[in-house]
Amino acid sequence: MVTFVLPRLVSFEGMGRRSASVTERNLATLRSAYWIVMVSGFLEPVLYLFSIGIGVGGLVGDIALPGGEVVGYAEFVAPAMLAASAMTGALSETTFNFFGKMKFMRLYEGILATPVRPIEIALGELAWAMVRGVLYSAAFLVIMVLLDLTTWPRALAMFPATILVGFAFGGLGMAVSTLIRSWQDFDLIAAGQFALFLFSGTFVPLTAYPEALRWLVEITPLYRSVHLIRGLSTGTTGWAQLIDVAYLLILLAAGLAVAGRRMTRLLCK
Amino acid sequence: MPSLIHARGLIKRFGDFTAVDGIDVDVRRGEAFGFLGPNGAGKSSTMRMIGCVSPPTGGVLEILGLDPVRDGPRIRAKLGVCPQLDNLDIELTVRENLTTYARFFGIPRKVARRRADELLDFVQLAERAGSKVEPLSGGMKRRLTIARALVNEPEIVLLDEPTTGLDPQARHLVWERLFRLKQQGVTLVLTTHYMDEAEQLCDRLVVMDGGRIVATGSPRELITRYSTREVVELRFNAESQQPYADKLDGVGERVEVLPDRVLLYVHDGDEATAEVHRRSLSPASVLVRRSSLEDVFLHLTGRTLVD
Amino acid sequence: MLAVLEYHLVNYRRTWRGSALSSLVLPLLTMLGFGIGVGAYVPGGVDGVPYLDWIVPGLIASTAVQTAIGEATWPVLSSFEWLKVYFAQAAAPLRVRDILGGHLAYMVFRVLISAAAFLAIAAAFGTLHSWWSPLALPVAMLVGLAVAGPTAAYAATITSDSYLVILLRFAILPMSLFSGVFFPVESLPVVLRWIAYALPLWHGVDLSRAAMLGLDPGGLGLVHALYLIAWCAAGCLLAHIRYRRRLVI
Incomplete structure (x- = not known):
């Protein structure tokens, strides 16, 4: 076997297996009620799509994209709902549930007495969040195609993009949750998340915002995700989407690095 | 090894x-x-x-x-x-x-x-x-x-x-x-x-x-090294146990005063109890027991373990 | 009953900041982001009213529901299962109706606070069209109690909070999205429209909108009010039955 000559703290040997064992633990907790909760998670963006995309879409009519293409409102909103649901799914698993397991159930103390290391717990939990997110995204994409809001080839291209979005927000969520002090802080997170949801070019094109707000929105992670996925969905992809991909990759790496270090500090005092 | x-x-x-x-x-x-x-x-x-x-x-x-x-x-x-x-x-x-x-x-x-x-x-x-x-x-x-x-x-x-x-x-x-x-x-x-x-x-x-x-x-070594074979626990019905402890000076190897009782560290508990009565002291209760690690701790730190 | 209400109010003094955030900032953001943002793309407005002005009354009713649900789900479950506050109260000389009534009164109080705050903001944005607008507050309390009662009954029946998530996803969220808050229910397919009619929120939205836009609801207004009162009565009765089953053994 190839041995990495890396700094001694970063040993990859057994890392994948140990991370997987943390994911496995979550699989074992699936019980009747929790199953329904899990499966129903995919319902949320679909309901939003019907209500806003189709219901409100009846009032709005068509929307012009920056490139000049005109699309129906549902076509415009659907990719944003997909991005937002990838964000919500990843964040709920990595903030609320993660914090609960760390502080309330003291689950990780038990795990850390085994060969599993903090960064491996983080990776295992992230992988778990992703398994769910991937299933939700796939279901949503099928619905989009069935409603004629995009095409099969485009849906296939969007699929990996939603996974990337999920990973990026998962990393972010994990880093944030190591900074949380109490349950009260979740109100703040929820408010921030909701603000992102409303103001990330989700419901209206960026040009509708005042100049100052527009620049702020440009740098938010959800806007970059919406931008990426909407580009793929409407077939208006360009170089700008590469920036989105790079942005999300950096977010993921930074999130994981912070989470791993903070967890070590919190749990290995 | x-x-x-x-x-x-x-x-x-x-x-x-x-x-x-x-x-x-x-x-x-x-x-x-x-x-x-x-x-x-x-x-x-x-x-x-x-x-x-x-x-x-x-x-x-x-x-x-x-x-x-x-x-x-x-x-x-x-x-x-x-x-x-x-x-x-x-x-x-x-x-x-x-x-x-x-x-x-x-x-x-x-x-x-x-x-x-x-x-x-x-x-x-x-x-x-x-x-x-x-x-x-x-x-x-x-x-x-x-x-x-x-x-x-x-x-x-x-x-x-x-x-x-x-x-x-x-x-x-x-x-x-x-x-x-x-x-x-x-x-x-x-x-x-x-x-x-x-x-x-x-x-x-x-x-x-x-x-x-x-x-x-x-445990045995510690008890032998830091305590005596037996201990006599005396309780006196009084606010302070100290005055009684003063009168017990010289009985056994050591006297410890706790808030609610006096401990006599002795080789032979019965003999020590007899000596207590000879000094016309009448404690409310007398208990003779073997030394334990509790006594070792008391001796080493001057405090009891569970308070 | 007053003693129980007082207990909840004392608790509220400690936590009001967090709840103020969710019951005030979130609707405000919705108003700005959705009402103004999307409103710009609804050129003619709805029924001749600008889109923002049209959705604000609905948002107030919807906020009332969110606030009531927030208090009738996890806090109720926790009072039975985790913190066991109800059992402590039952050990005092309180009747089941005092415990339930006190908690419901507190929920309605919370609904009133958040609806009033929302109304004040709406007034500042100049979206009110009528002097009848303050009537939106009793409407909010009514629709709040209409959902709080049955939800508390439900929360008193279950033992795991997974079932609360199910309630939110399968009942509350669809109701919030399809009860005429964001677009008229008339554009829904017939079956869905009748489901919207059956649920309490739409009645609250319609009443609230009539009050704030200065429309005459006519006889339908009375129907709305009576229907909501029926939900309140049935919900409270159901909750009382469930509470008694848990508390009186």
């Missing part, structure tokens, strides 16, 4: 507070080794360092010949840890707690299931295998935690206050299981602030106080 756990001048600081202040420890294979001391003596901090979840601030620490900071995962693979507060997985059943935990060690599923069943038998929880953790009694939870600590067939089992908070019956059941483990040759390292626990289980122990080790030896 090389020691499984080897510490020299081991230090742990949290900011300005020094929890462990330069201790030397050697734990040998197959023995039951105890850290005895009151709350805040530095026992749990020491255990966390040995468990490789808390990096030492200074000094030398080797576990199974490895460095806990560098080789944490390799060492933990061979340790079993039973923490002071049960941190069982409340979302899983009793049996799943063992099988999923085994997976963290990379134990194949089939082996994990077999071992889980063996261990449930061992800690007498086989009937509760499918139950959730929540409804278990305190003693059952502790036994399950012990079973969980054994799932990787560890070379060393760390037990932090294994019977704190349990009722007497549950305690005896835990002791009996731990004694069996010891007979099977498993090395046990435990902390406790119960004298009887230390006397029952430990081959060797260190007495800790304020982050330092104040004495080392087997």
Whole structure:
């Protein structure tokens, strides 16, 4: 076997297996009620799509994209709902549930007495969040195609993009949750998340915002995700989407690095 | 014989507070080794360092010949840890707690299931295998935690206050299981602030106080070295016991005054009791007993262990 | 009953900041982001009213529902299962109706606070069209109680909070999205429209909108009010039955 000559703290040997064992633990907790909760998670963006995309879409009519293409409102909103649901799914698993397991159930103390290391717990939990997110995204994409809001080839291209979005927000969520002090802080997170949801070019094109707000929105992670996925969905992809991909990759790496270090500090005092 | 756990001048600081202040420890294979001391003596901090979840601030620490900071995962693979507060997985059943935990060690599923069943038998929880953790009694939870600590067939089992908070019956059941483990040759390292626990289980122990080790030896050795054969406990019906203690000067080797009683450290308890009556003192109660580790601790630190 | 209400109010003194955030900032953001943002793309407005002005009354009713649900789900479950506050209260000389009534009164109080705050903001944005607008407050309390009662009954029946998530996903969220808050229910397919009619929120939205836009609801207004009162009565009765089953053993 190839041995990495890396700094001694970063040993990859057994890392994948140990991370997987943390994911496995979550699989074992699936019980009747929790199953329904899990499966129903995919319902949320679909309901939003019907209500806003189709219901409100009846009032709005068509929307012009920056490139000049005109699309129906549902076509415009659907990719944003997909991005937002990838964000919500990843964040709920990595903030609320993660914090609960760390502080309330003291689950990780038990795990850390085994060969599993903090960064491996983080990776295992992230992988778990992703398994769910991937299933939700796939279901949503099928619905989009069935409603004629995009095409099969485009849906296939969007699929990996939603996974990337999920990973990026998962990393972010994990880093944030190591900074949380109490349950009260979740109100703040929820408010921030909701603000992102409303103001990330989700419901209206960026040009509708005042100049100052527009620049702020440009740098938010959800806007970059919406931008990426909407580009793929409407077939208006360009170089700008590469920036989105790079942005999300950096977010993921930074999130994981912070989470791993903070967890070590919190749990290995 | 090389020691499984080897510490020299081991230090742990949290900011300005020094929890462990330069201790030397050697734990040998197959023995039951105890850290005895009151709350805040530095026992749990020491255990966390040995468990490789808390990096030492200074000094030398080797576990199974490895460095806990560098080789944490390799060492933990061979340790079993039973923490002071049960941190069982409340979302899983009793049996799943063992099988999923085994997976963290990379134990194949089939082996994990077999071992889980063996261990449930061992800690007498086989009937509760499918139950959730929540409804278990305190003693059952502790036994399950012990079973969980054994799932990787560890070379060393760390037990932090294994019977704190349990009722007497549950305690005896835990002791009996731990004694069996010891007979099977498993090395046990435990902390406790119960004298009887230390006397029952430990081959060797260190007495800790304020982050330092104040004495080392087997329970018998410590008692012989730091106490007398017997102790007479006298209670006087009065606000202060001190005036009576003054009148007992010279009876036995040593007199200790506690808020509610006077202890006479003597070779022969009955003879000392006779001497008390000869000095026309009439205590409300008299108890003659053998010396215990409690007396060792009192002698070494001037304080009682459980207050 | 007053003693129980007082207990909840004392608790509220400690936690009001966090709840103020969710019951005030979130609707405000919705108003800005959705009402103004999307409103710019609804050129003619709805029924001749600008889109923002049209959705604000609905948002107030919807906020009332969110606030009531927030208090009738986890806090109720916790009072039975985790913190066991109800059992402590039952050990005092309180009747089941006092315990339930006190908690429901507190929920309605919370609904009133958040609806009033929302109304004040709406007024500042100049979206009110009528002097009848303050009537939106009793409407909010009514629709709040209409959902709080049955939800508390439900929360008193279950033992795991997974079932609360199911309630939110399968009942509350669809109701919030399809009860005429964001677009008229008339554009829904017939079956869905009748489901919207059956649920309480739409009645609250319609009443609230009539009050704030200064429309005459006519006889339908009375129907709305009576229907909501029926939900309140049935919900409270159901909750009382469930509470008694748990508390009186």
